[in-house]
Amino acid sequence: MNPRDLLREMFAAAVQAAQSAHCIPPHLPSPGAGRLVVIGAGKASAAMAQAVERHWPGPLSGLVVTRYGYAVPCERIEIVEAAHPVPDAAGREAASRILDLVAGLGADDTVLCLISGGGSALLPLPLAGVTLEEKQAINRALLKSGATISEMNCVRRHLSAIKGGRLAAACHPARVINLLISDVPGDNPMDIASGPTVADPSTCADALEIVRRYAIELPAGARRLLESGEGESVKPGNARLAQVDTRLIATPQMALEAAAQVAREAGITPYILGDAIEGEARDVGKVMAGIARQVATHGQPFATPCVLLSGGETTVTVRGEGRGGRNVEFLLALGIALDGHPGIHAMAGDTDGVDGQEEIAGALLASDTLVRAWALGIKPMDALQNNDGHGFFGALGDAVVTGPTLTNVNDFRAVIVTGE
Template sequence: MDTILLEQMFRTAVAQAQPALAIAQNLPERPKGRTIVIGAGKASAQMAHAFEQAWDGPITGLVVTRYGYGQACEHIEIVEAAHPVPDEAGFLAARRIMETVAGLGPDDLVVALISGGGSSLLPAPAPGLMLDDEQAINRALLASGAPISVMNLIRNQFSAIKGGRLAAMCAPARVATLVVSDVPGDDPAVVASGPTIPLAGDRALARQYAALYRLDLPTRAQALLAGEDNLAPLASAPDLARNTVRTIASAALSLEAAGALARDWGVEAAILSDSIEGESRDVAQVHAALAKEVAARNRPFSKPVVLLSGGETTVTLRGNGRGGRNAEFLLALAIAIDGTQGITALAADTDGIDGSQDNAGACVDGTTATRLRQAGIDPLAALANNDAYSAFEAIGDLLITGPTGTNVNDFRAILIR
């Protein structure tokens, strides 16, 4: 019963973030000239389809999404590429997008459909770098445990398209950016490393973060980072003055929708935050302590209650197992609530894929750790090896939805009876 409620809440959160309604409510003003649609991200194909359905006028364009996330469109070409490490398909798509926006006039409109995942789907190495450098940079960042804002600041230093550079290429055309946000705090410049939005932070700050997180960068990237700034346009640049940005879907809106569903089921909902960052296993410890406090002492919330949170946690790779950040969060949570009655939890990525596996997330309760041991799996050893996927697969507790068509990042719900 509790698992059913949590899964329904997750699906409600995902439905709230679907592009179709949000796109129709946020259409830009029609131009005198051409309308060109570009985009990148895990939700970009669905955004493109929704835009085609809502737009009254001729359009052409190209967007790139993750393999398996495509959506048939009539006028906008959909290209699929690799995520989270870029590949040749994404490299060629980025080049074609840059060619598409070249030579536009002041009466033309570029509609940029941006969602999470676009950083790796639009690889365009800065001068002096190659695609294999950008791939190595992404691998180093993914293994570092750095928050997404730091990762995208560093990516910006090595890119010819991120940090508003693509918007500068569109000038003097007007750019209208529609964003499905997957980042804590919903800063649109951080989503997909802001290809059409200037990103705050310079090379000196990127160097500090690279040292802090001990990034193992390729030689050419190290040389570039040590050199002069790879200048990106400023938000005050005259060429960008007519551009607009709208965030059309976010974790905050999705959590509110999930909370409303819980109340319909007679369970109070407490939204802790929509912008939680940090190491997945550490975030799990804090959530577990709060859940156990509610279970034992009815504070700071009264039972029954569901604790909701969003954002994007990270995983510092220590082992060679399988599993994304939500599965790792849940395995650490299961260990922390081992033997505690009345606590059930779900954590999942709203795009339907947690990391690089086929699951959106998983579900746990106070019996999970015991059931893992009965299946011959040591929960602590699995956590140490970053092998949460294998653990939950063994006991049938994975949540598998397939690609959802949107992406507003992590969804966490802990129900205490």
């Protein structure tokens, strides 16, 4: 199998491992005496809802919100589409309706909450004093700042009327079962969609420090919420969260293990370097290039042929006029550092099919990538400095386009080192 085909097969296996059709059924609860109400948000939430409908033996109802283009047919659970990564009015309306849906439930009722990556932007219900337009501006500033996903979600939780455990508190006294598909480094439930149905130990003071650290301009209403403490989230030990059961049904590690099995079957030894790697995408690319060179040249720390697998969520501090995209930025920095080293091929992509704000999952890198770019008059370093990885790989025909994958377990990176 040639390296490009193997890279694509590993990526496909990683995405398949996180599909709702086989992740949801083992975690469905037994029917209880009361109602089952299904709610949720995220890029995978519609597919998750469909899997629930197909495997749940009794009556149910509900509402989930997913990204535009990610809806799938459901009969009893309403599917609403909204904007991601910058929220819109459709998401705000859906969030408000979800809160209304769980109001007035009894102790015999069960709320099945389906949460996946992207849910934070899809549930944009700001606290009083903050408008949707202001939340949009704050979100854009956070996305461009270089803040980690954990830092961004801390700020979001403390300006929200639904995140930071508030949705779970609204479900009380009903039982809440969270089925989560993780897209965050460390798989911390409070960072998956900003934790609408789990307790949040972080504080308004923490959010203010993040805002200061990245020089984010806050509207007066948002600053007042944080400085006064009125934006405080629901904390661990709160009695309203006593009946919450949280289960991680798909994670980045599971996806990497599925890719590793594909590599083994192709006769190449896989090494998972980490499922929670963070940092500037271009810096991670340089480090990975150094590791790959050491393997290719010295057989250390691994013998060739091998594939280096990793996941997590890097960041891009956008300074140029390009379209960003952390996976293509990683890959471009990797390629520049490798400088056409023979015997090294790579792929990086987002398992949801969207790298940054582009409908492109990622791209492929080969030893001749830079040569082909120069032949077209494209300067790789200029593209990197302009944060234009998508333009770079698109011009070479090396972009990877999957369309909506209906899941999200974050970034996938694979570097094949053959030693040739």
